[in-house]
Amino acid sequence: DSTPLTIETSVPFTSHQCEAPSRTVDTSPKELLSFFRDMALMRRMEIAADSLYKAKLVRGFCHLYDGQEAVAIGMEAAITKKDAIITAYRDHCTFLGRGGNLLQVFSELMGRRDGCSRGKGGSMHFYKKDANFYGGHGIVGAQVPLGCGLAFAQKYSKDEAVTFALYGDGAANQGQLFEALNISALWDLPAILVCENNHYGMGTAEWRAAKSPSYYKRGDYVDGMDALAVKQACKFAKEHALKNGPIILEMDTYRYHGHSMSDPGSTYRTRDEITGVRQERDPIERIRKLILSHDLATEKELKDIEKEMRKRVDDAIAQAKESPMPDPSELFTNVYVKGYGVESYGADRKEFRAVLP
Amino acid sequence: APMTVRDALNSALDEEMSADPTVFVMGEEVGEYQGAYKITKGLLEKYGPQRVFDTPITEAGFAGIGVGAAYHSLRPVVEFMTFNFSMQAIDHIINSAAKSNYMSAGQISVPIVFRGPNGAAAGVGAQHSQCYAAWFGSCPGLKVLCPYSSEDARGLLKAAIRDPDPVVFLENELLYGESFPVSAEVLDSDFCLPIGKAKIEREGKDVTITAFSKMVGHALKAAEILAKEGISAEVINLRTIRPLDRATINASVRKTNRLVTAEEGFPQNGVGAEICASVVEESFEYLDAPVERIAGADVPMPYATNLERLAVPQFQFQIKHRKHDSGLFESLLTWSTLLRRLRILFVQQRGLVSDPFECGFSVSP
Numbered sequence: 001d002s003t004p005l006t007i008e009t010s011v012p013f014t015s016h017q018c019e020a021p022s023r024t025v026d027t028s029p030k031e032l033l034s035f036f037r038d039m040a041l042m043r044r045m046e047i048a049a050d051s052l053y054k055a056k057l058v059r060g061f062c063h064l065y066d067g068q069e070a071v072a073i074g075m076e077a078a079i080t081k082k083d084a085i086i087t088a089y090r091d092h093c094t095f096l097g098r099g100g101n102l103l104q105v106f107s108e109l110m111g112r113r114d115g116c117s118r119g120k121g122g123s124m125h126f127y128k129k130d131a132n133f134y135g136g137h138g139i140v141g142a143q144v145p146l147g148c149g150l151a152f153a154q155k156y157s158k159d160e161a162v163t164f165a166l167y168g169d170g171a172a173n174q175g176q177l178f179e180a181l182n183i184s185a186l187w188d189l190p191a192i193l194v195c196e197n198n199h200y201g202m203g204t205a206e207w208r209a210a211k212s213p214s215y216y217k218r219g220d221y222v223d224g225m226d227a228l229a230v231k232q233a234c235k236f237a238k239e240h241a242l243k244n245g246p247i248i249l250e251m252d253t254y255r256y257h258g259h260s261m262s263d264p265g266s267t268y269r270t271r272d273e274i275t276g277v278r279q280e281r282d283p284i285e286r287i288r289k290l291i292l293s294h295d296l297a298t299e300k301e302l303k304d305i306e307k308e309m310r311k312r313v314d315d316a317i318a319q320a321k322e323s324p325m326p327d328p329s330e331l332f333t334n335v336y337v338k339g340y341g342v343e344s345y346g347a348d349r350k351e352f353r354a355v356l357p
Numbered sequence: 358a359p360m361t362v363r364d365a366l367n368s369a370l371d372e373e374m375s376a377d378p379t380v381f382v383m384g385e386e387v388g389e390y391q392g393a394y395k396i397t398k399g400l401l402e403k404y405g406p407q408r409v410f411d412t413p414i415t416e417a418g419f420a421g422i423g424v425g426a427a428y429h430s431l432r433p434v435v436e437f438m439t440f441n442f443s444m445q446a447i448d449h450i451i452n453s454a455a456k457s458n459y460m461s462a463g464q465i466s467v468p469i470v471f472r473g474p475n476g477a478a479a480g481v482g483a484q485h486s487q488c489y490a491a492w493f494g495s496c497p498g499l500k501v502l503c504p505y506s507s508e509d510a511r512g513l514l515k516a517a518i519r520d521p522d523p524v525v526f527l528e529n530e531l532l533y534g535e536s537f538p539v540s541a542e543v544l545d546s547d548f549c550l551p552i553g554k555a556k557i558e559r560e561g562k563d564v565t566i567t568a569f570s571k572m573v574g575h576a577l578k579a580a581e582i583l584a585k586e587g588i589s590a591e592v593i594n595l596r597t598i599r600p601l602d603r604a605t606i607n608a609s610v611r612k613t614n615r616l617v618t619a620e621e622g623f624p625q626n627g628v629g630a631e632i633c634a635s636v637v638e639e640s641f642e643y644l645d646a647p648v649e650r651i652a653g654a655d656v657p658m659p660y661a662t663n664l665e666r667l668a669v670p671q672f673q674f675q676i677k678h679r680k681h682d683s684g685l686f687e688s689l690l691t692w693s694t695l696l697r698r699l700r701i702l703f704v705q706q707r708g709l710v711s712d713p714f715e716c717g718f719s720v721s722p
Contacts, residue, residue, distance in 0.1 A: 084429070118462040127461040134428050134465060139452050145418050146453055149425015156381070156407075156431060179418025186413070334463040335497050337521035340553040342600035344497070349638075356600075 070283035074230025089124035102316030112323035141174035151191035170201020188245035224251025384436030420446030455498030483657035488622030512550030561591035
């Protein structure tokens with residue numbers, strides 16, 4: 001059902017040196033239902049990743065996105081796959097939003113052959129270049145200059161496309177962010193810097209890390225728990241960036257999980273705070289309420305969608321568990337595009353070596 | 358006809374920009390100023406501000422932007438005014454450029470060149486005088502090139518720009534103005550040198566000397582002096598630090614049975630250390646004598662002329678003090694002391710001298 005529908009955002013946008021977009025967002029029943037489906041799938045996927053981690057099937061670091069789904073969903077609704085996205089290590093849902101599939105996600109998490117990086121990247125290093133998703137970066141803040149570089153290439157190649165570079169409130173204080181923004185502004189790069197402010201850089205509250213958090217939003221301030229508000233802001237930002245160069249969007253969002261799996265997420269914030277956000281601002285519940293109040297689906301139909309997503313996740317996990325480990329020869333692939341036939345060595349260099357293709 | 362290394366680099370950049378519209382140049386003072394060392398001279402005029410980008414003095418920012426542009430299939434040539442400043446951007450060189458193709462299982466290739474002067478200049482102190490060949494050379498995913506002559510500079514830079522992987526291209530400020538004869542073949546716009554292949558600059562049969570960048574010149578001079586005394590030295594110009602041409606090095610050592618490595622950088626974990634390890638692993642039974650290393654002193658670069666001369670391997674090296682302070686100087690192995698030692702080594706093997714160290718370090722060739 002694609003009949004037009006207009007919805008008011010929950011809070012107004014705030015803006016700095018630009019005109020804020022309208023609070024009235026164009027949408028449709030079809031879009032709202034797809035938001036619900038996609039966010040329910042992301043939520044389920046992250047909860048399942050949590051269980052896999054606890055079952056020791058996922059190694060190392062694992063950063064979950066539950067709570068922040070509206071940012072990924074709203075952004076995708078405003079842009080095309082010609083536009084580029086780059087983010088930090090909390091990348092599972094962004095990858096899904098770009099068209100990645102569950103088998104690739106779970107296989108990568110478990111270091112299997114069917115992973116999106118064939119098991120060589122892990123949780124923090126998902127990519128999908130055919131949909132202009134450039135990762136998946138493990139070093140806080142580094143993805144911002146890289147994203148401005150993507151925007152540089154888009155402008156250089158006259159692509160008429162933009163890049164969304166996502167980072168958290170922790171990275172917002174990094175020096176390289178300012179360096180990249182400065183150059184982007186000098187060269188009018190179509191870069192949109194999206195600060196996903198979930199209010200904690202690991203365990204350090206925003207106010208303990210930034211003398212002035214208002215520095216985060218030299219552009220548009222968006223309710224990052226409202227997918228429609230995110231969509232509206234991203235649409236606005238894309239037009240702005242193509243015409244005027246870079247812009248910052250600050251998305252007020254929240255992560256329910258700790259920073260990573262080693263963080264219970266409860267030493268630096270209260271349980272009440274988390275419960276409060278879940279009750280008042282949950283991005284999925286907001287869309288559920290909208291769908292119900294507009295009689296676009298029944299409660300049971302929405303429950304059924306959630307059940308269906310759960311089954312899709314379970315099936316993908318079962319399939320990923322069947323996916324074999326990468327072949328040992330993969331140790332030596334992709335070190336270079338062109339290896340010039342040079343010898344490379346395994347940890348036991350006498351026993352395990354290969355000629356790079 | 359002779360050509361300076363500067364002109365060789367400049368012409369290589371010019372030709373590759375002309376051949377491929379995705380090649381562009383960015384860095385501090387590369388445009389209007391014509392390059393801090395004039396390597397990019399004339400490029401802004403010829404290709405315009407759409408291809409030549411003056412950046413602010415913010416290495417982390419512009420190196421990251423360069424890598425991002427390479428992710429998106431452009432071919433950036435990023436100039437560091439000197440490689441000392443690349444430390445501000447090393448995260449993007451190592452973590453963003455070198456590892457992306459691997460981590461993405463081949464999805465995100467990074468065809469970028471980081472170039473600029475590297476190593477000791479003259480009188481600029483510790484923060485502006487350091488060789489990074491061993492640093493970048495230790496990182497898989499990077500290719501590291503070190504040209505010596507004008508032929509090297511042209512052939513390697515053109516190969517670097519055409520290469521699909523990230524290349525760290527280490528030039529030497531003191532070589533920019535030096536002229537070398539170049540053949541018509543080298544001047545051809547299709548001329549490229551193979552990455553990963555060393556060049557035997559001079560054939561010999563008694564001792565192998567490996568060197569790169571400025572030290573190749575020293576090695577050739579040393580070989581000439583040795584030749585007059587009947588010692589035949591083989592000089593290998595490494596050209597590529599990574600991937601290192603172990604085959605050429607080992608084949609040479611198997612022929613000469615002796616090895617001297619030369620570099621300007623710090624000795625610990627240096628390029629010479631890696632070469633030595635490779636020869637010990639592959640050709641140990643061929644060695645007739647311990648490997649000798651010539652490297653910079655194991656100290657930050659001092660400013661004062663006399664101290665700086667003690668810290669960089671000098672060709673002409675006079676030590677006025679004799680044995681009473683030779684303990685201090687014993688670690689400062691230089692070309693001249695090396696030549697002395699080599700002579701002694703060979704003479705000793707011919708049964709002429711019994712104690713190779715009886716001459717101490719009071720020598721100058």
